[in-house]
Amino acid sequence: AQSVSQHNHHVILSEAASLELGCNYSYGGTVNLFWYVQYPGQHLQLLLKYFSGDPLVKGIKGFEAEFIKSKFSFNLRKPSVQWSDTAEYFCAVKRYSSASKIIFGSGTRLSIRP
C-alpha cells in the first residue's frame, strides 16, 4: 500500500532562516507528488506539484521541491522563510493511473519566530 512519511512533526525557525521539510513515499510505480499548505484558520491550498519532467518544481511564495526518484523523496525547500509561512504543510502522493485518491502524510507544523 502507498504511504507518505513526513519526518518532522514540528519545525521552529527564525525569520530569514532556510527551510527544508522532508517527505518520503512508498510506491514502486509512477506517481504524482504534491505539497499542500494549511494556514491558520484557512483550508488546504496547493503549494506545488510534480507530474513529470524537470524534477525541481517551483511553487507559490518562493517554495520549491525536488523529486529524487531513487530516494522516493520529495523534499520542500525555501531559502528564506517569513513569519507568514507559519502553517501546516502536507506532502501527498497520487498514483499516475486511474486511481485518483491522494495519500497524505501526517503533516509538519512550521512555526516562524518574528
Add this chain to the structure above:
Amino acid sequence: GAGVSQTPSNKVTEKGKYVELRCDPISGHTALYWYRQSLGQGPEFLIYFQGTGAADDSGLPNDRFFAVRPEGSVSTLKIQRTERGDSAVYLCASSLVAGASQETQYFGPGTRLLVL
C-alpha cells in the same frame, strides 16, 4: 471564481444521531472527493465520484457512512448512528477529470463534526 464550498462549517451532534454534510464542487468539475482529517493527522481518503457514480468507496470506514451525488454536482456525505470516533474535519475536493495524468484536486474549507 468560486471554490469548493461545504456546509455546515461546524456540526455538533449527539452519539447515535444521523448527520448530513454537503459539498458544492467548483463549477464544471466532474470529479468529487471526500476526505476525513482527524486531529494531528493528514487527510484520509473516503470516497470519490466521477459524475454521479462512486468510482472508489474503499476508504469508507464502515456501512454507517454513505455518500451520494445524484445529479453529478452537489454531494452529500451521510453518517448514521454517529459515534464519538467520527469526530473530525470532513473535507471535500473537486477536480476537472479524475484519474487524468495531471489532475489537481482543490479542497473546500471542511465541516468540523463533533459527536458528543
